[in-house]
Amino acid sequence: MRIQLESADPSHSTATDLLIVSLCEDGTPLAGPAARVDQALGGAVSRARTAGLISGKLGDTYLLPTGGALPQPVVLAVGLGPLAEIDLFRLRRAAQAAGAAALAVKPGTVSVVLPVVVGSPWPAAAGAEATLVATAYGLYRYTAYQGEPSPEVRHLYLLAEGEGGQLTEAVRRAEATATGVALARDLVNTPPADKRPLALAQRIAALGSEFGFEVEVWDRAALEEMGAGGILAVGRASSAPPAAVVMRLGGESGQALGLLGKGITFDSGGLQIKSGEGMRTMKSDMAGAAAVVGAMAGLARLPRRTPVVAVAMCAENMISGDAFRPGDILRMLSGKTVEMANADAEGRLVLADGVEILRRQGVRGVVDLATLTGAQVVALSDIRAAAVSNDQGLMAEVALAADGAGERIWEMPHDDDYRHLLDSRLADIRNVSASGASGGGLITGGLFVGAFAQDLPWVHLDIAGPSFKETEKATGTPGGTGFGTETLIRLVAG
Numbered sequence: 001m002r003i004q005l006e007s008a009d010p011s012h013s014t015a016t017d018l019l020i021v022s023l024c025e026d027g028t029p030l031a032g033p034a035a036r037v038d039q040a041l042g043g044a045v046s047r048a049r050t051a052g053l054i055s056g057k058l059g060d061t062y063l064l065p066t067g068g069a070l071p072q073p074v075v076l077a078v079g080l081g082p083l084a085e086i087d088l089f090r091l092r093r094a095a096q097a098a099g100a101a102a103l104a105v106k107p108g109t110v111s112v113v114l115p116v117v118v119g120s121p122w123p124a125a126a127g128a129e130a131t132l133v134a135t136a137y138g139l140y141r142y143t144a145y146q147g148e149p150s151p152e153v154r155h156l157y158l159l160a161e162g163e164g165g166q167l168t169e170a171v172r173r174a175e176a177t178a179t180g181v182a183l184a185r186d187l188v189n190t191p192p193a194d195k196r197p198l199a200l201a202q203r204i205a206a207l208g209s210e211f212g213f214e215v216e217v218w219d220r221a222a223l224e225e226m227g228a229g230g231i232l233a234v235g236r237a238s239s240a241p242p243a244a245v246v247m248r249l250g251g252e253s254g255q256a257l258g259l260l261g262k263g264i265t266f267d268s269g270g271l272q273i274k275s276g277e278g279m280r281t282m283k284s285d286m287a288g289a290a291a292v293v294g295a296m297a298g299l300a301r302l303p304r305r306t307p308v309v310a311v312a313m314c315a316e317n318m319i320s321g322d323a324f325r326p327g328d329i330l331r332m333l334s335g336k337t338v339e340m341a342n343a344d345a346e347g348r349l350v351l352a353d354g355v356e357i358l359r360r361q362g363v364r365g366v367v368d369l370a371t372l373t374g375a376q377v378v379a380l381s382d383i384r385a386a387a388v389s390n391d392q393g394l395m396a397e398v399a400l401a402a403d404g405a406g407e408r409i410w411e412m413p414h415d416d417d418y419r420h421l422l423d424s425r426l427a428d429i430r431n432v433s434a435s436g437a438s439g440g441g442l443i444t445g446g447l448f449v450g451a452f453a454q455d456l457p458w459v460h461l462d463i464a465g466p467s468f469k470e471t472e473k474a475t476g477t478p479g480g481t482g483f484g485t486e487t488l489i490r491l492v493a494g
Contacts, residue, residue, distance in 0.1 A: 001139070001153055001182070003132055003175040005168055006111065008161035010037045015071035016157060017107035020098045020135065022115040023049060024083045025056035032116035033159045040069045045077055055079055058090055059097035063105070072111060076102055086117050091127060092134040092406040099138020108151045110139065114160035125166035129174045130406070132158055133486065136178035142189045142477050173302065177489050180298025181482035183207070187290035188468065188480025192266035192283040196240035197314035200265055200286065204245045204293055204312060211300040214248040228333040228357075230349035233340075235315035237270065237323035242315035242350075244357060245289075247296050249308050256307040258363030259296075259488055260354045262347045262370035263289030263314035270317050270343030271325060284480060285347070287467035288369035289314065295488035305494045309361045313350035317343075329427045333357065334452055337427035345432045347372050348445055352452040365394045365457035367491065368449060369484045371464040375441035382465035384408040385483065388446030391457035398459045398491060405486035409461060412443050414450065422448055461487075 006013045010033055013019075021034045023045065030038050030045065038045040044064055048054045054062045058081035066075055078098035080086050095112070102110060112135050114128050136156060143149030160167055187195065187203075195203070201217045208215035220241035223232055228244070235242030245263075248256075264285040268274060274282070289312035296310050324330070328340040330349070333356040338349065347370050358366050376386045385402075387409045389395040395411060402409045421433040421444050429451055433444050446460040466483040 001136060001156055001178060003136070003156045003158070003171055003178065005171045006157040006159050008033045008159055010070055010113070010159055011040055013071055013111055013159055014157055016109035016111045016155070017072065018074050018076055018102050018105050018110045019070060019072035020076045020078060020102065020110065020112040021045065022078050022080050022094060022113065023054065023056050024080050024086070025058070026082045028083045028118070031118060032161060033113045034116065037070065037075060037113060041066060041075065042069070045075070048077070057081060059094055061098060061101040074105055080115060080117070083118070086120070088122055088126060088130045089406050091115060092130050095131045095134035096138040099135040102139060103141065106150045107153060109155045110135070110153055111157040111159055114158055123166065124160065125170040128158055128160055128167055129170040132156065132171065132174035133177050134406070136174070137181060140182055140185060140477050142186065142479060144186070144190070176298045176301035177486050179301065180294035180489060181485045183297050184290040184294030184482035184485045185480040187293060188284050188287050190283070195265050195286070197235065197243050197263070197265055197316055198240060200263060200314050201243040201245045204247070207293060207297060208247060211297040213296050213300045216246045218244040218246065226333060227331070228353040229331045230333065230338070230353040231313055231315050233324040233328070233330050234317055234346040234349050237320040238316035238318040240316050244354070245312040245314060246357065247293070247310040249296060249299055249304060255364040256309045256361065257492060258358035258361065258366040259292045259308060259310035260351060260358060260366055260368035261289030261292035261310070261312045262286065262351055262372065263312045264347055264350070265314060265316050267317045267346065268319055270319060270346060271323050272342055272344045273319060274344065281468055281470070284468040285371050286314070287371050287463060287480060288484070290480065291369050291463070291482065291484035291488060294482060294485040295492070298485065298489045299492055302493045304492060306492055308492050309358060309363055311354045311357050313354040315350055317346045332452070336429065336452065339424040339427040339430045341430050342432045345445070348431060348448045351449045355449060355452045355458070359456055365391065366453060367394070367398060367459045367461065367488065369461045369463055371467055372462045373442050373445045373464060375445070376462040377465040379442055380410055380465060382469055384410045385466055386442050386462040387411045387459060388414050388443060388450060389459040390414055390450050390453060391459070394457040394459050398487065401490035402487040404490050407483055407487045412446065414447065418443050418447055422451070
């Protein structure tokens with residue numbers, strides 16, 4: 001999808017299939033280009049609001065025909081809620097709802113008027129980037145397996161006035177971010193049979209060539225030579241061998257930041273097999289790796305402030321006579337030994353080896369993303385990701401980036417009160433809490449990975465809930481959400 005800046009005058013804008021305009025719930029007068037849209041329509045938007053046809057409530061939408069008064073045949077009005085409550089997060093919610101509602105018109109091109117929020121503390125460029133990225137999220141469609149898919153949205157135009165240079169930069173950032181998130185969603189939504197570990201690794205390599213980031217694929221032979229016992233154990237029951245993918249982007253100066261994604265392309269639960277319902281959405285168990293790849297694609301289109309090394313740990317957790325067993329002791333890439341207590345706690349094993357790979361790359365810190373635990377969903381639903389960290393400086397950077405992306409996270413404890421739950425009598429560490437320990441699975445899952453980070457600054461994001469939504473209308477197309485992609489882009493690019 002191309003995203004471009006357009007004339008602020010809707011009467012002279014490019015003809016598109018749909019025009020999106022925003023309004024407040026409390027009767028606040030329309031301003032800027034939105035007011036000119038209303039004028040061109042003879043006050044139709046204002047009259048519809050007065051008549052109660054348009055509520056202005058956050059995310060509510062209403063379609064109006066233009067009758068040829070504008071280059072667009074249809075206007076979609078979306079509510080921002082009360083003026084006093086509007087912030088960038090609500091602006092994003094409204095824009096994403098508008099994009100999702102626009103899918104009913106099956107547009108190939110869309111224009112969106114930049115909301116003018118009187119008295120807002122944020123610059124127009126920040127509002128423009130938030131609006132464009134969120135609108136693109138709502139407009140997303142996954143059509144790869146449809147015989148006669150609806151038309152893709154090819155162009156998204158922003159109608160805005162003022163701050164030309166800053167708006168142009170906001171449009172460029174929005175296009176790069178939207179591209180990265182759409183790519184992450186595509187990867188998650190791809191059926192598991194078509195993204196088995198090596199196939200996913202090869203696809204990432206092709207994306208590196210397309211977008212311009214370096215890719216190195218380490219196959220099973222390379223992993224065996226290295227001694228990556230975690231990912232090898234997880235992947236050994238599958239007929240599709242595991243692979244680690246290392247991606248690099250240069251920068252102007254400074255030491256590289258490490259990004260790490262869990263890439264379990266399908267998770268049966270191993271010998272501790274999941275239920276049929278539990279397996280149904282396990283194509284999404286590689287959402288962490290998808291977010292990392294999407295971020296690399298987006299960053300490749302932006303001037304970067306820091307170099308980055310990213311790793312996707314790709315494996316399939318299956319069942320066979322050679323599957324790893326509860327009670328096994330694994331020797332990881334770092335040399336640490338792990339007592340296997342649960343074969344369905346495999347993601348942390350591949351992440352542990354991934355952290356060691358990044359340590360050897362000399363990164364200044366690591367941020368990992370993983371659909372790691374069901375406990376995250378129990379604690380925070382699909383609304384927030386959970387964070388566990390050993391470094392408040394890096395945690396603050398991630399939190400700031402997530403806040404700017406509208407991706408909510410909640411930091412969990414990281415202290416000695418919980419570490420003993422992973423103590424083992426037979427190995428250096430267990431992969432789950434000791435038998436009889438109750439609760440804490442969200443925290444101990446993160447702490448396991450942190451044990452391999454040691455003194456390296458590290459942040460773990462458990463995205464199990466927000467990475468995949470089946471019923472959330474505001475996401476447009478159900479399935480992968482690309483959660484975490486924009487946070488990583490903002491973290492690296494500023």
